[in-house]
Each structure stands twice: as C-alpha cells, then as structure tokens.
Amino acid sequence: MRIGFYQFSPEFGAIDKNLNKMASTLLTTEADLIVFPELANSGYLFLNSAEAESLAEPIPGPSTEFLTKLAVERGCHIVMGMPEKSGQKRFNSAVLIGPQGVVGSYRKAHLFDEEKLHFQPGDRGFPVFEIHGVKIGILICFDHIFPESARTLALQGVQILCYPSNLVLPTYGQLTTRVRAIENHLFTILANRCGTDDRGSKQLSYTGGSQIVAPDGLVLASAPEEREQLSVVEIDPSQACGKGVSLRNDLFADRRPDLYKL
Numbered sequence: 001m002r003i004g005f006y007q008f009s010p011e012f013g014a015i016d017k018n019l020n021k022m023a024s025t026l027l028t029t030e031a032d033l034i035v036f037p038e039l040a041n042s043g044y045l046f047l048n049s050a051e052a053e054s055l056a057e058p059i060p061g062p063s064t065e066f067l068t069k070l071a072v073e074r075g076c077h078i079v080m081g082m083p084e085k086s087g088q089k090r091f092n093s094a095v096l097i098g099p100q101g102v103v104g105s106y107r108k109a110h111l112f113d114e115e116k117l118h119f120q121p122g123d124r125g126f127p128v129f130e131i132h133g134v135k136i137g138i139l140i141c142f143d144h145i146f147p148e149s150a151r152t153l154a155l156q157g158v159q160i161l162c163y164p165s166n167l168v169l170p171t172y173g174q175l176t177t178r179v180r181a182i183e184n185h186l187f188t189i190l191a192n193r194c195g196t197d198d199r200g201s202k203q204l205s206y207t208g209g210s211q212i213v214a215p216d217g218l219v220l221a222s223a224p225e226e227r228e229q230l231s232v233v234e235i236d237p238s239q240a241c242g243k244g245v246s247l248r249n250d251l252f253a254d255r256r257p258d259l260y261k262l
Contacts, residue, residue: 001134002031003160003187004232007210007223009195012043013055019066022080031076031232032132035191038081038141038166039092045197045204049090052118056085059095060102067097075099077131079138079191081164083119092119094138094164096129104129109149112142128156134237141165144176144190147183154184155252159240165192167207174209181213185251186240188213194226215240 006025010018018041026034038044041063042055057063059082067078077098084093084107092108092115107122108115126149129136137153139161144150150161161180167173173190181188194208208225212233223229243251 001033001132001237002232002234003033003035003189003212004029004031004221004230005035005189005191005210005212005223006228006230007037007192007194007208008040008228009193009206010037010040010043012045012197012199013051014043015041015055015063018043019063023066023070025230026070026074026076029074029076029230029232031074033077033079033136033160033162033189034232035162035164035189036078036080037191037193038094038164039083040080040164040193041082043197044166044193045199045202046114046118047199047202049118052083052090053085056083056090058085059093059105061085064095064097064102067095068099068101071097072099077103079136079162079164079189081140081166089120090118091122092140093122094140094162096131096136096138098131103131106138106140108140108143110142110146115142126152126156128153128158135159137161139163141167141173144173144180147180150180150184154186158186159237160187160189163188163190165190167192167209168204170207173207174211177211178213178217178219181215182217183251185215185243185245187215187235187237192223194223194228
C-alpha cells in the first residue's frame, strides 16, 4: 500500500486556491492514501468566529465534492482537515474521501487554545474506517498529546493513524506521533503545515516536519521545517497487526486494565 503526506502552506480563506493546489500536486502521484494538513482548505488563523462561520462547510459539501472528483481521477483515498458546519455548530474536522465519496469524518476531540473560541469539541468519539481491507483512524493535531486517543483506535484494530495537523509547538508532535506508533505498533502519518500566518493583528509560525512512521518507530519519510513537500512510501499494513515485542510480551495482551485508575 502506498501512503503519503503533502506538507504545504494553505492561504487563509482561499478555499478554491488551496483545493486546486492540492489537486495539482497529485497530478502525477501514485498513492492509495494521501493526508493533507488540518484545516487545509480554509487556513487556520481565524481572527474571529465570524470568519470560522463563513468558511465552514457541511460534510458532504463543496470541498468534499471537489475531493471526490480528485479521488476518482487519481484512484486514491484522501484525508483532509476542514472546518465543518453542522446545524448551529462548527467543528474542526477531518474527512476521509475515496472514489465513492465521503467514507467518513472525524471531529477533533481536544481543541487547542483559540480553537475553543471558534469550534465545539468533537462529539462522535474515535471512529474507524476501512479502505482496501486496511483499518484507518484519524486524529487531529493536539489530539497527539493524549495517548488515550491513539490507544482507543489501536484497540479497535487500526493499522494506519492519520494526523492532519497545524503544529506550532516545536518538536512535540513529531516526537509524540513516533511514540504513538511505537506504543501501539501501528503506522502514523503526520501531515503538518509549514510557513507563517500573518493576519495583521495575529501571527503564527508552523513547525513542518511532517513524517511517516513505521510500527517500530522508524521514520520512513520526513519533510523539513519550512519547505513544502510531497512524500509517498510503500508499506505493508499487516506489519501493524501483530503487537508482540518479545517471545513473552504483547503490547495489548500484557495490558492491566484491572490496575489502571481512570
């Protein structure tokens, strides 16, 4: 299975331009699964909730229709972060799109900083999706710091964990997504954005460093901090099925939930 990420710097508010940039990048790419960053169609740095409201879309909606056409053309599946509008609520969401349309979506459970001013926390838990017989999970950015999130998905059999992100804290996400791969023995795809947002009264710089990590923690592909990059690698998802670490140890069989205090 060929999996990858596209690290780039979305332009705030320019949904059509950002979507077309993603599409042009995939014109000659052969992949089964590509992950784009968090809020990749809209941009991230909202000055107020009115901006979030104006850029949020339903799922399915215009952006997912565009991605479906792209998935048909390229014969692939796509994970992309986007602001979701559902009734009177807004969510920082990520959608999984295939040639058949919307496979499913995830709403970010752990909102970071000013996201709490513009979005509601996710209300659907941690769903599992399946493509080509492979189980896929999605978490978004700050979710990486909460090990329960990845473990919940891993216990449901997830083999590939996708992390659309807009990381601003240096090294944290790049480190913890490797740890999540090791402690759950699964593949992780961190699709971070790069560059700087300058909205006049607010500025943010993003850490780049997107990466694909194997179940043993080996980094299979990585991007620099500041440059846009598309990376695709070939993996065997079955490597994420076994959880053994020695002749007598298994990551899941050795768990002691009878002792854990929650």
